Every structure is written in structure tokens, then in C-alpha cells.
Amino acid sequence: MATHPTGSSEEPQVDPVAESVAVYSDHADDYETTHATKMSERVEQFASSLPRPSLILDAGCGPGRDLAWFNAHGHIARGVDLNPDFVAMANRHAPTSQCDLRKVGSRFPAGTFDGVWAAASLVHLSESDTMEVLDQFARLLRPGGRLYVCLKSSGQTGWLDEVDGRRWYTVWDAETFAGTVANAGFEVDQVDRGVFVEVWATLSR
Template identity: 70%
Template sequence: MHDHRTPAAPSFDPAAASVAVYSEHAAAYEAAHAAKMAEKTGRFAESLPVPSLILDAGCGPGRDLARFTAHGHLARGVDLNPVFVEMASAHAPTSRCDLRSLAARFPAATFDGIWAAASLVHLQDHETVDVLGQFARLLRPGGKLYACLKSTGSTGWLDEPDGRRWYTVWEPEAFAEAVGAAGFAVEEVERGVFVEVWATRNG
């Protein structure tokens, strides 16, 4: 029998097990995704006065940290994967942190913007709802949020060329409603393989 108290057991914590998989192919992951999201990050950067303090929540190897810094912002990164944290630290101050305990890491109303690009994909739906609430607590009133996650396929384990990961799939309307319920005014919802939500912190 499996000891379900062991954090490495996928049945115990799918998110941690999924994030750990990225370590072995971190450089290849960075190269494969280097050119993506440039337009989106530019739009987010331009929606905030310069300089603003932006948290890249689940920053991966740091691609978007470098972009926000290039736009004149103060960027901070957090990621659960230690290899990604080391890589991202070359672009901006980055620390290892589980998004599910993010609010314990920073004081309330610390950030002007929170960028969560595909960083919620490995969480259970109730965990995502909780993290959205933490995002609201960490943003100043009027602060900006961008968040996207998978809206196609099936929730569960997916065997990919570089490893096995858990994905939770959301209906676009359900995710937009969750963002709104967390304390945000939802401004735009983009639907596709990923559902993308642009929102502003109420208050």
C-alpha cells in the first residue's frame, strides 16, 4: 500500500508531483516557451503605471519577469519548482513558494499587478478558488490580474513527452465567475484552449 502521507505520492498532492516533473527538462521547457505570450505580457505591463510592483505567480524560468522589467516595472517571482526559481532569479528576485500558501509570504495589498499565466493548471478546483482569494488579498485596490488555465480536454493525469502531470480543466464561464467571486471586476474573458481572464481588484 502507498503511504499517502508521503508528499511525493501523486495521489497525495497532484500539484506538487506535477510541478516536480519540470525539473528534468527545464532548459528545453524554457526554449520551447520563450517566444510565447509576448503580446499578452506587453498589454498587461502597459495597463499599469510605471513603475508598478508585479508578482509573477508561478513564474517558471522567468520569461515574463524579464519582460516586465524591460517595461520599467519592478517584478517579483515565485515558483514551486526549485530549478525554475534558480533560472528565474537571473531576471528578477524570485523565491520558492507554493501558490496555495502565497498570502503567508507577503503582506496584504503589496502588489499593483499579479500575473498568473498557466500557473493554476495543476491545482484542484477548490485550490484555485482559494488562490484567487489570496491574489485579491495581495493586490492593492484597483490592482490588475491576469490569469489563465486550461479549458479544453479532461481533468486528470496527462502523459506528456516530458512527463506525467495533473491538469484541472475549467469551463470559461465558471472560471470567470470564480475570479469575480474572489473580489475582482472581470473585464475580459478570452476563450480558447486556455480561458484567459483580465480583471481589476475591487475596492
């Protein structure tokens, strides 16, 4: 697990993931409003890639925007998120439980889902944690299951002071991340490059 010292070597270390995710609670309603209309085309593309109805895990669902959209597209959505305020908000749209994505593989039986959707939800994880979570996603998917995941690919890895709080981000090179997805057992179908690298993939094992 990635850690970041808060001071001297004798002080306890904090978990950047937990600390970063907790910050969202300070402006949860504003976050929901700000991001309410984003990603709709990508959600539709992912929803259209699966037979209806399919069971989709929104891994790191935030306040539940995409859960509602997947349901509207005729699918069955389930959410998990580490932030308890987001979990409460997301439960208005679909069943959602509090879960650290680094332990998501133990939350559901293997082969439960037809699709895993991880929209900017791994951005606070270290590289090693991200690799492990991708392996867990692969175990949770049925054969031929679909994956969408996007991560930051611009800026620098480390703590970032933003308008609504301070968070840790891990920045990935697009090719490196696509290769990491492939190494987790996926066939990479599409890579979109930009401020975020977006990978669309199919479970190949």
C-alpha cells in the same frame, strides 16, 4: 488539498500539484527554450495596463521569461515558483523565491502588489485550491490592482501523459472560471476563450 491515490488505501497519497511541478525539472532547459517567445503580446498588454513603475508579482513564474519582459517594460517584477530549478533560473531576471501558490498569501503583506500575473500557473490546482489562491491574490493586491490568469479549458480533468512527463490538470469552463474570479472580489474586464481561458480583471474591493 487535492490528492490522488498511488495504489491501495493503505499507501500514502501524493499531492498532484507537487508531483506535477517536480516533473518540470527533468527538462527545465528545454522548457525554457520552447516557451521563450510565447505570451509576449499578452505581457505587453498587461504591462501597459499599469502605471510605470508598478510592482508585479509573477505567480508561478517558471524560468523567468515574463519577469524579464516586465522589467523591460519599466516595471518592478518579483517571482515565486514551487519548482526549485525554475527559481534558480528565474533569479537571473528578478528576485524570485520558492513558494507553493496555495500559501502565497502568507509570503507577502496584504496590498503589496499593483498587479498579479498568473500565466498557466494554476493549471495543476484543484478547483477548491484555485478559488483559495484567487482569494489570496485579491488580498495581495492594492485597491484597483490588476490580475491576469489563464487556465486550461479543453480536455479532461485528470492525469495527462505528455512528452516531457506526467502531470495533473484541472480543466475549467470559461464562464465558470470567469465567475470564480469575480467571486474572489474582482471586476472581470475581459475573457478570452480558446484552449486556455484567459481572464483580465481589476480588484473591485
